Amino acid sequence: MKPYYVKLGVLILSLVFVTNVTFYGQKGKLPVSDGPFKPTDESLQQNKYPEWFRDAKFGIWSHWGPQAVPRQGDWYARRMYQEKDPAYKYHNEHYGHPSEFGFKDIIPLWKAEKWDPEKLMALYKKAGAKYFVSMGTHHDNFFLWNSNIHRWNAVKMGPKKDVVGLWQKAAIAQGLKFGVSEHLGASFTWFQDAHKSDTQGPKAGVPYDGANPVFSDLYHAATTPDDKGWLTNNLVFQIEWFSSIRELIDNYHPDLLYSDSGMPFEDVGRSLISHFYNQDITRNNGSLNVVYTCKQASGGKWVEDVERGVKDTASLYPWQTDTSIGDWYYRTGQKYKSANEVVQMLVDIVSKNGNLLLNVVQTPEGDLEPDMLKILEEISVWTTANGEGIYGTRPWKTFGEVSAESKAFKPGRFNENYKFNSKDIRFTTKDGILYAFCLGIPTEDILIRSLGKNSKVTEKPVTSVKMLGSDLKIRWSQTSSGLVIKKPSKFPSWQVPGFKIEFSK
Numbered sequence: 001m002k003p004y005y006v007k008l009g010v011l012i013l014s015l016v017f018v019t020n021v022t023f024y025g026q027k028g029k030l031p032v033s034d035g036p037f038k039p040t041d042e043s044l045q046q047n048k049y050p051e052w053f054r055d056a057k058f059g060i061w062s063h064w065g066p067q068a069v070p071r072q073g074d075w076y077a078r079r080m081y082q083e084k085d086p087a088y089k090y091h092n093e094h095y096g097h098p099s100e101f102g103f104k105d106i107i108p109l110w111k112a113e114k115w116d117p118e119k120l121m122a123l124y125k126k127a128g129a130k131y132f133v134s135m136g137t138h139h140d141n142f143f144l145w146n147s148n149i150h151r152w153n154a155v156k157m158g159p160k161k162d163v164v165g166l167w168q169k170a171a172i173a174q175g176l177k178f179g180v181s182e183h184l185g186a187s188f189t190w191f192q193d194a195h196k197s198d199t200q201g202p203k204a205g206v207p208y209d210g211a212n213p214v215f216s217d218l219y220h221a222a223t224t225p226d227d228k229g230w231l232t233n234n235l236v237f238q239i240e241w242f243s244s245i246r247e248l249i250d251n252y253h254p255d256l257l258y259s260d261s262g263m264p265f266e267d268v269g270r271s272l273i274s275h276f277y278n279q280d281i282t283r284n285n286g287s288l289n290v291v292y293t294c295k296q297a298s299g300g301k302w303v304e305d306v307e308r309g310v311k312d313t314a315s316l317y318p319w320q321t322d323t324s325i326g327d328w329y330y331r332t333g334q335k336y337k338s339a340n341e342v343v344q345m346l347v348d349i350v351s352k353n354g355n356l357l358l359n360v361v362q363t364p365e366g367d368l369e370p371d372m373l374k375i376l377e378e379i380s381v382w383t384t385a386n387g388e389g390i391y392g393t394r395p396w397k398t399f400g401e402v403s404a405e406s407k408a409f410k411p412g413r414f415n416e417n418y419k420f421n422s423k424d425i426r427f428t429t430k431d432g433i434l435y436a437f438c439l440g441i442p443t444e445d446i447l448i449r450s451l452g453k454n455s456k457v458t459e460k461p462v463t464s465v466k467m468l469g470s471d472l473k474i475r476w477s478q479t480s481s482g483l484v485i486k487k488p489s490k491f492p493s494w495q496v497p498g499f500k501i502e503f504s505k
Helices: 002-027 051-056 086-094 103-109 117-127 163-173 184-195 213-219 235-252 267-283 339-351 370-389
Strands: 058-062 131-137 177-182 256-259 291-294 303-307 319-324 354-359 425-430 433-438 446-448 462-467 476-478 483-485 498-503
Touching (some): 051 131, 051 177, 103 213, 117 163, 117 370, 131 163, 131 235, 131 256, 163 177, 163 235, 177 235, 184 213, 184 235, 235 267, 267 291, 339 354, 339 425, 370 425, 370 433, 370 498
Parallel strands (some): 058 131, 058 354, 131 177, 177 256, 256 291, 291 303, 303 319, 319 354
Antiparallel strands (some): 446 483
16 A cells, blocks of 8 residues: 555645645745845846856866766666666666666665765865865755755765765865755656666566656656656756755855756746845845856856866856866776866866866765876876966956867867867966966977067067976067067976966056
8 A cells, every 4th residue: 555655645745836836926936035136037147256256267076976886987877777778787787677676776885985075175175176066966866965855865875974064064174165066957857767667578567666656756756758858847846956956055055056957947947046146145245156057158147067168269257167087977997087188178268267167086985096196186286386377367368379280179068079289378367467378398489479569469568488387497589470488498297388478567
């Protein structure tokens, strides 16, 4: 009889949601904190980008949770239910058939026994991060915060720790701003494969555990045939998303909230963003200090996020690239980005008015592998020497100069195949000083055409050129065709040298 009562409970819960939706529809809004922001595009355009975000430039992200346990990389909770996916084969061989041992049974295996948030946060600060982002919930619908409305959370299960809260405490102790990412919006359709069954073999037609209504609060209810988009069209699910993420906001008051989608669910999403902005204004005596970021052009309403990609020019509005140093979740044998590749991305993004949010891949146990520690140390060496040309800077009159080899690069999401070289030059500026970075070690004299005497970009003559992180005297000359920096006899140990350029007053 138990399944009957569970089904009845789910039905009652759904009716409550629908009643609330009707009520909110009559009132014209969801429950949003009072304040100047209303759930309209016009109102959200009052957004002001806080200086801390514009100055920060570099953040580190912990994209981490129970999906790391099998060591098979991203989207394991979905892929284990897809017959033709290697993760399905792996799951059957190591855990059993997903009708008997599902993702719900992976969750208790995530213990995070080697996780030391204080130690890691100190390491991330040393690497140059100015803000830190914790996973709040991924598409697997498992909450990493202490939730009162969802039993599938890290305090009640798995590590039995408030992962979001402990990360936040460590970030604040290191003076870093703190953010959370929510991937829940896509979960409702993403997790539908857990409701299916094998199409062939001895278990053909046997439903996976996601079809069991006892676990519908983890795997969600089945969707309708037309509900197949990245974001669900089911209003009940949308209200569930709103309630969950509002709880996350109200319990932790993060400095940044990231959605793994475009702005979710039209007016439902606008209501959530309005609430996020208004509650911060109330807490900060009329000042807005938080950032909302999603994967949609902002028009000034939020920070646009570009996943695993960059822009081809400077943006009017601050924006962000999110990427990972490897796979999103831990995967055995994965290849990591080098420190040089990370620094090249950082400089290119900052020159175009953006920030870089970098996922540092943790093991399921919560620590970092030796090669990851080495990469972070190398990034730290670079940011320590070159940080004055990154932090607190703003875009110059032009973002840089593009080499012939990299002109074919196609900007946008999910494209990290670009290759930079020493003739790719990027600019930043601060306090009247120009910083020029070569995205590779020059093999000849450096010519910066933008700084020629006849250039339309610069108006004042150059008076000083220094190489960041070096006491070496730099020889240079300013000609009609450009600023010529004689190739230094020795470069620092890193691959992206920066130059500090001053002009006459």
